[in-house]
Amino acid sequence: MDDLLTEFLTETAENLAALDVELVKFERDPSDAAILGSIFRMMHTIKGTCGFLGLQRLESVAHAGENVLGKFRDGALEATPAAVTLILSCIDRIRQLLAGIAETGSEPEMDNAGLIADLNALAQGKAPAAAPVQPLAESESTDGPVISEAGFPVAADLLCEVEAALSSGVQAATPEKILAELEAERAHEKQPVLVPAPTPAPVATAPAPKPAAPIEAKPAGQAAPADAAFANASIRVTVDVLEKLMTLVSELVLTRNQLLQMVRGQDDSEFKVPLQRLSHITSDLQDGVMKTRMQPIGNAWSKLPRIVRDLAVETGKKIDLQMLGAETELDRQVLELIKDPLTHMVRNSADHGLERPEDRRAAGKDEIGTITLKAYHEGGHIIILVADNGRGLNVERIRAKAISNGLATEAEIEQMSERQILQFIFRAGFSTAEKVTSVSGRGVGMDVVRTNIEKIGGTIELQSAAGKGTSFMIKIPLTLAIVSALVVESGSERFAIPQISVVELVRASARSETRIEMINASPVLRLRNRLLPLVSLRSLLRQEAGETALSGEQFIVVTQVGTYNFGIIVDRVFDTEEIVVKPVSPILRHIPFYSGNTILGDGRVIMILDPNGIASAAGQVQMSANDAAEKLAASSEHAAERTSFLVFRAGADEFKAVPLALVARLEEIDAGKIERTRARHVVQYRNHLMPLIPFDPNHQWKEAGRQPVLVFTDGDRSMGLVVDEIVDVVADVIAVELSADEPGLIGSAIIGGKAMDIVDAGTYVTRAYANWFASEPVRETATKNGPRFALIVDANPFVRDLLTPHLAGAGWRVMSAETGAEASRLIESDTGYGIVVAGLDTPGFDAAAFARKLRANPRGASIKLAAVSPITDDDEFASLREAGFDICVAKSDWSVLVDQLRALVTDLPRLEATAETDAGAQPNVTPVRKKTARVRRVTGRDQVAA
């Protein structure tokens, strides 16, 4: 194909795309003369160039279109939706013809007479033929997924209009109807209205066996020059030229860096000033060249509104397409490669993901389904999200299909998690669609999508929730990026870490204050009262364990991934350099720790580390480091008070937290085993029936799969709190803001940097067992005779609130004091106190003195005294007991504390003095509550054997 033709094709394609957009705008505001003017000019250009190249069919179609547009412009014709539809079909036909030319080099043998006749009829004021929106072009080939070209992009409000009309049963307008409408519209027009017989042929795309109506080709006079005005503003450059430019600029940047390095040491060098200038110029040049290759991703999205709209009509669904971050830029080549994958995924969402309006209504969802596209930059990558709020992926069907396609055996599938099963959709030929529609379902899609994305060094992940929707996350490296990176050394190899992920550098040695500590065989670093999990680059990369420097020094690169901070231990740290990121060779791409490689200023090749990959791999390390962190925190002298929380999600998207100490176990139970009794859901759990209370009142009970459950245990009663997802365990110093009003919530706090609600576990457990907190019928006696009040002395309202239910449940009225002084005052003023629970870290509270004073008073002899300490300190406990305390327990031994308190308040035989625990020992148990001893924390902090 000769160059002229190629150029023509490219240029016209661009013009048509622009024309599409303009027509949409025009439809929204038909009175805008400027838009109409530009539309007319574009069509005119197309026609002219066609004629110039002797493409007769194309020219005649374009000519007919131009006629109609001319009439619009002159005001002789009104731009009704039907008319606009016809113009759009004209554009589509042009596209088809172009496609044919691109393939074969000459115009396809297509009969356009029908279309041309319609256009001409319209131009003459006759009614346009009923042009039902044909969402799909009937292309010559029927293999493979078809890209919609016909139909027209419609403004969102028009879409809603159509949907509303469709859903209320309005039929698409018949020719007669359109005619009638046209008549009515023309009622006030001056021109005589001709009412011809409705032309039968709809917009025909299949070749009809009619001779083509000859239309003389106008002399080619006009070609391009008349519209050169807007063509001159841009120049066409091949991608190769830009690529070379890019490489040269990169080399320039690196050489500049070398020079800067050399000059750095010398203060008085005469090179400094000119070099500075050179540096500025180079940076500007770099920015400029990068711009030439970067394009906003909106360009890849431009066709989507139309496609979605057509799909909506064809499937009878209501779809809203949201596009966020369209201005996010990425490399042109990358854009080309992801255009199709994105389109495919959007079609899948529209075709298979979103339900029909009536189904959505039945499921309690909004009738209008949403497909969301979101793009943004993050740490050297561009992230693109494609999500819908439809029915989600059907795991069961995927499972079945995988087995029937022979991709896995039953046994293998059994072992797989839901997440792994979902990955099957990326296999070639895999489709669980029951119907192969013309839109999708042929199973050729997702594997191609993934291949295309991996080709450019990207990744794609998927998440799906039944009934809620599906979302894909595509991550593509900005491979042309020149980024700042920190060069480090490990095992005598050098690596680069993108500067954007580096928070700080810490030097640790055995002798300094900052030193690496080992907990549970995981290294952690104590940094400003926080414990940072560490990962050793040497061990991660399985390099030889080397000798650390004589000084025992190691360097830690504190790295941040999202909100997660961790440290990477390296041998040496060098400079920060600007490097050109080059994608990793395909045969190395499977290694998760590298995000690229580069050539340093001295010519050596080094790998660029991917903090994300390192963080994920170190995930296991993180978990154990976290509980190690808690242990340290609990026993540290100057640790601020930390409470461990279990963070989960249920219902809404916000996180909720519950004190970990209250949770007996985390379980994932098989949803299939949940049974429904008259009023509630239960499950067989350890030989008992355990009631399941969903946290979210709108919880949809799953039929299959794993259901996360928080198990609370008291004695031999257990109750499962059903949540959506168990997120994390965080140990943090918390400041709770109490909220009085909401049942089920104690308040809210900032935990791990996020604000979240603190759940009152008590509310839920009492839903399971109304008398959860009631112990024995001693209740009555406590209130009728004798002391009625319990005093909790603790500055921490949270702790007070945790303890209160236990005491209240036993029939005591709970008063609280925040300081030692207040506690003394209360005790002295009222005789009704029977029990005092004192937190030893209450400010201004001298526990021993308090006890002695109390015991000295005859009245206070019978008051039960319990000391609650932040840490286990046997010596202190001993002296407290001597002073008069009945029991001393460490706060971290929550269950033991509760036990002993209960024993105290209900006057059962108290535990032996030796029952006070040091971490790790098995406490004695009261005869009544054997099983309470089996509390196993999820953190693995097994003070009590399970």
Add this chain to the structure above:
Amino acid sequence: MSHVAHIEAGSNAKPAGTLTEFVTFTVGGNLFGVPVLRVQDTLIPDRIATVPLAPPEIRGSINLRGRIVTVIDMRIRLGLPETGRPKNGGMGVTVESGAELYTLLVDSVGDVITLPSELREANPNTLDPLWRDLAGGTYRLANSLMVVLEIDRVLDLRAKN
């Protein structure tokens, strides 16, 4: 790093049934050949940067005039023993595949020879199974047997797994 020879690769397809030029090299005493059209150059690699966690066939990466080239250790790729590996590190035959550059690390590079395609024989049955995947026939030369290597299959390490 210096080049030993820089071979221009032509872009025109040769007419069928005639002569093919091969770059020959030896690994572990065996003679191999690859079509000269696929070869970008031959070099003596130095300063190979190792890539931790890479498969054993991948020696590392080198910098070739500003491009990063992955070094494939042919001894390991062909399943040959370590003994006899040249002390000087060997030589590299650089090929391109799919817009990426690779250097095949071999013991030594021989001459470029021209062979008629009619003399190409199918892989003998006695050929090592691993080589059978990688080989595209053999030529009987005066004093030796030359195995033709299919470059794309050599580079396809995933198929091996």
